Every structure is written in structure tokens, then in C-alpha cells.
Amino acid sequence: MSYPNSLKILIESFKKFPGIGEKTAERLAFSVLDLDVKTIDQFSTGLQDAKNKIKRCKICNHITEEDICGICLDNSRNREILCIVEEPKSVIIFEKIGSYKGLYHVLDGLISPIDGKNPEDINIESLVKRINEENFKEIIIALRPSVEGETTALYITKILSGTNIPISKIAYGIPMGADMEYIDSMTLEMAFQGRTKIS
């Protein structure tokens, strides 16, 4: 027996989300039928608003509903430190931790020649322009620990080498409480590279 059309559309829609297969999509679609009207209204407005109202900050490229995001507008932040991240999600993670008080620049991707992603495909041009125009005294690169992340960090370091602004990279390594036996070799190598002097 096939599904009524409206339910079929709902299942197909849920399948568009990452990690959602046929079975999960069916389960989600059925649970929609059990939700009350108010929740459904909120959900559908949320979907529409997220798509229609969210745009990118003209300065840092983070997500915002205005032209300039709240972080760029916040004068209490340290405007001399810039943290370069891959995606808006990274900004949100750092903000949740709350210890970083500088500004951000969102690249929206990483350089990956295998996937045909070159420096001009991510927000590096706007980064260079910004660094030339503003007065940063320190740059922190906080990209995903991967071949692409390393390639991108290396490229950024190279093109900014003429600015004489100190550039650092966040340390990657072994998670707290981890069993050394289960750490992959790249993580272990990064941890060695990022070692700190204790005496």
C-alpha cells in the first residue's frame, strides 16, 4: 500500500536531511501527525524564516538576520584578534565556550584540490582585504584537523606572510580522558607537533 500524497511529500522532504534514510523519514513523518497544530505552525514558520531571513554578515560572513552580525557590532570585543574558521557552526561552538573575545572570519569551506575547491572558492579574498584595512595584531587559525584544514591553514599563512601579523593555529590533540590506544595516527602526530613546554 502506498502513502497518501501529503505524507509521501513529507517523507521525501525529511530524506533531504543529512543522515536521514527511508525508515527514519517515515518515522518522522508519522510523528508529525501526532504533533499539535501550534507546534506544526511553529515548525513550518521556523523552516521558512531560517531560509528567508538568515543571510551572511557583510564583514565576517557569519550568519545573521541583519547586514552586520552581533559579534562584529559588539564594541566590547577585542578588535585586534581575528579567528579564522571554516563555517558558521564553528563560531557558534566557540561562542558557547565563551572564552574567546576577539572577532571571526568565516571561510565557508576549505581548500580541497581533489574536490575542485580552490582558494578563490572560499572567502579568502575578503579575508585579505579585511586584514589590510583593519588593525589586527594577532590571527588565530581554527580549522578542522584534516588534510584540507592543513592545506588551507598553510595557504593562508603564506599569503599573509607579508603582513608581519603573528599567526597561530589552535592545538589539536588527544581528548581529555581518551584511551591512547584508540587515538588515530594523524591526531597523535598533531598532538606531538602542538606539544607545549612545561619546564
Ligand SMILES: [Zn+2]
Ligand atoms: Zn560579522
